[in-house]
Amino acid sequence: MNETARRRTSSTDISRRGFIAGTSSILALGALSHADRAAAAPVPAPIPHGAHVPVLVIGTGYGGSVAALRLAQAGVDVHMVEMGMAWDTPGSDGKIFASTRTPDVRSYWLRTRTKQPISNFLGFPIDKDVPRYTGILDAEDFSGITVYQGRGVGGGSLVNGGMAVTPLRQRFGAILPSVNVNEMYNVYYPRANAALGVNNIDPAWFDSTDCYQYARVGRKHAQRSGFSFVFVPNVYDFGYMEREAAGTATRSALNAEVLYGNNYGKKTLQKTYLAQAKATGRVAISPMHKVTSVAAASGGRYTVTIEQINTTGGTTATKTVTADRVFFAAGSVGTSKLLVKLKATGALPSLNGEIGKGWGDNGNVMCGRANHAWDPTGQLQSSMPTGGIDNWDAGGAFAEVAPLPTGIETFASFYLSITKNPNRAQFSWNAAAGRVDLNWQTAWKQPSIDAAKTIFDKINSTEGTIYRTDLFGTYKIWGDHLTYHPLGGAVLNKATDNYGRLHGYQGLYVIDGALIPGNTSVNPFVTITALAERNIEKIIDTDL
Ligand code: FAE
DSSP: OOHHHHHHHHHHHHHHHHHHHHHSOHHHHTSOOHHHHHTOOOOOSSOOTTOEEEEEEEOOSHHHHHHHHHHHHTTOOEEEEOSSOOOOSOOTTSOSSOOTTSOOTTTBBSOSBOOOSSOEETTEEOOOBOOOOBOSEEEEEOSSOEEEEEOSTTGGGGTSOOBOOOOOGGGHHHHOTTSOHHHIIIIIHHHHHHHHTOBOOOHHHHHHOGGGHHHHHHHHHHHHTTOEEEEOOBSBOHHHHHHHHHTSSOOSGGGTOOSSOOSSSBOOTTTTHHHHHHHTTOEEEEOSEEEEEEEEOGGGOEEEEEEEEOTTSOEEEEEEEEEEEEEEOSHHHHHHHHHHHHHHTTSSTTSOTTTTOOBBOTTOEEEEEEOOTTSOOOSOOOSSOOEEEEEHHHHSEEEEEEOOOOSSOOOEEEEEEEEOOOOOBOEEEETTTTEEEEOOOGGGGHHHHHHHHHHHHHHHHHHTOEEOOSSSSSSOOOBOSEESOOBOSSOTTTTBOTTSBBTTOTTEEEOSGGGSOSOOSSOSHHHHHHHHHHHHHHHHHHHO
């Protein structure tokens, strides 16, 4: 079939299957007939200059992967464009990903020096020079904050701690006020948890294994101060972790793998949504391709400009393609930066005034505590956190008991707190510099520090312990310079309608963390996934 004939078939397919989609539930659509599957033919990767695609998805993180899978199951060909690498080929050490103990060329996105979230140990700086490379973790610097993000096919799922937390139902109204709570908790959270492969630790194993001694110390200290410690589900396969501990499986979580990828055990999007999406035959992915522009074209289509890059970040080709529909799934920062630039520079002038607003850091703040010599946290620490201290209602903080997998006894307890920080920042176009800025100020972390102190001041007082001052510099207690959880910038029901359709343009959608206004009260990816499931179901039912 030549290109024109193929396109015609593909558009006919969309309207025919769109009718089917409008009359069935999305789960029923999962079972397309054999004939439908045989007809699948997305434009193959790498996307060629001049291609036309029915749907282009920008980014391969949670939102993008949900959109691609569900659209493909509804019979729509999807092309996903991802600026990062494919992460499917082992390096010279035989592994795809580096460990946190030995960051290397693979670890950082286009930096010549690592920027580790914990920058010091015993006061000494631990960052080191690395060759500039399209590595997996981006430490993106804005004026008042460094935003950590995953780069590559799978987005944040490649680098994150896998903590898969559904917020308490009674807190949901404050997270996404325009979304029906019952639908989320009866349909979309369960759907997201199932598709992500979320599982729970066996409490008996938790109580006995060396690798969670640090978490048991965290639990003991929390409970002795009257705080509740809750187990947190994860997408790391706990069965695999048990085998690592038993010495029958190659170590990954027990080899300090997190931040720069996990070689085994973690169910990243590559193994869940994206594997399913590819299996439909309708989804193609172009890694090392960065979208730089989307503009309205004739016939209700969009012209998308894409730069193909090499591993030092240089542009090797600039491609222009057309798409009937475009899903922005470049993450809160990536989507916001694109939309703010496109509105300001006249490519998409009809986007509304909410673009770039409502950005928050999920109240992230880190700290460590120095334990007594009789309270060791263990040399062997699983890199996957599995518990937290919930003081949200009384003090506005949920503190994840995090690992410090250095391989030596540190006598430190380490925490990443998610707090009720009300500050929201805005992205804006800096015409002089030709870039998008974010107006977050470091001082805006003070409410997060105050909330975290409601937990740790009390624990320190009960235990007779003190804060560590050597992890984020010299004599610096709080890791208040960063976030792992960027949220907002194209907020649901403000910059978009209540399902992520961008105001001002038909066929443009936001489907990632940019939709969520700054805070989820817990780790965010389950909520991002569940919201994407909700929105794509509506979009398939009514728009296609
Ligand atoms: P995301 O997963 O960031 O995907 C966006 C994708 O778009 C990325 O692959 C980008 O490379 C790509 N992209 C961006 N701009 C462009 C462009 N112009 N052209 C082409 N591609 C582009 O977005 N969350 C939890 O719930 N639990 C955890 O335990 C947890 N731990 C974390 C630990 C770390 C170190 C980090 C960095 C994050 C962690 N998170 C955690 C946050 C979580 O990974 C994040 O909220 C989601 O990944 C966001 O999902 P999105 O779909 O919004």
